[in-house]
Amino acid sequence: MKNKHEEMLRNFFEDIQRDMPDEFSIKMTGYCIIYAPYYICFLETEDGDFNDYVLREIQNTIGERIHEQVWVLFNTEEVPQKAFDQFVVKVFPAQQSQAEIKALPMVDRVAKIYTSMLTIGADVRRTANDPSKNQAHIDSIYSTQSIQNLPAQEDLQSVIGPEMQTLEEHLEFYEPPDILLEDELCWPNKPDLDY
Numbered sequence: 001m002k003n004k005h006e007e008m009l010r011n012f013f014e015d016i017q018r019d020m021p022d023e024f025s026i027k028m029t030g031y032c033i034i035y036a037p038y039y040i041c042f043l044e045t046e047d048g049d050f051n052d053y054v055l056r057e058i059q060n061t062i063g064e065r066i067h068e069q070v071w072v073l074f075n076t077e078e079v080p081q082k083a084f085d086q087f088v089v090k091v092f093p094a095q096q097s098q099a100e101i102k103a104l105p106m107v108d109r110v111a112k113i114y115t116s117m118l119t120i121g122a123d124v125r126r127t128a129n130d131p132s133k134n135q136a137h138i139d140s141i142y143s144t145q146s147i148q149n150l151p152a153q154e155d156l157q158s159v160i161g162p163e164m165q166t167l168e169e170h171l172e173f174y175e176p177p178d179i180l181l182e183d184e185l186c187w188p189n190k191p192d193l194d195y
Helices: 002-014 023-027 048-060 106-128 135-149 153-157 167-174
Strands: 029-035 038-044 087-091
Touching: 002 023, 002 029, 002 087, 023 048, 029 106, 038 106, 038 153, 048 167, 087 135, 106 135
Parallel strands: 029 087
Antiparallel strands: 029 038
């Protein structure tokens, strides 16, 4: 079943494309760790429109096989450098997770997950750029860092509180409002002001 979860999520993300084949793998990097039945996904891209498209595709598939509920724990556009060079999906048994975050304040729980993802990305990047290291070293980093730092089961559920936005709420929050101004309802239109 482990490989099935990994294959399903990898196929789901890789099949997301808008304008060109393999668009997701070209534009998106990050890490998706599966602690079945949950997963934590860290997505990064320099194409804001494509990021919105990916989030909408995820939203549109909630309740269809893969996603039952999706929350956005952290979102930023202020990143000087990507953490990952490619998008990777890994599966680990939930009972192996050693990360305990339930006792932390909510902000620290989210920060722990976010900074752990950044650390994993930096370590993988450093190892991948070392000619003396091979794929086994990279897999070892994913395994040890994920199990030590990323929560599963109750600890992961503890991050989902009333202040966390669902993906739908997140998309609504960042979507420009559709406001119709009173002046737009008047005819004839008022002339533009010239200064």
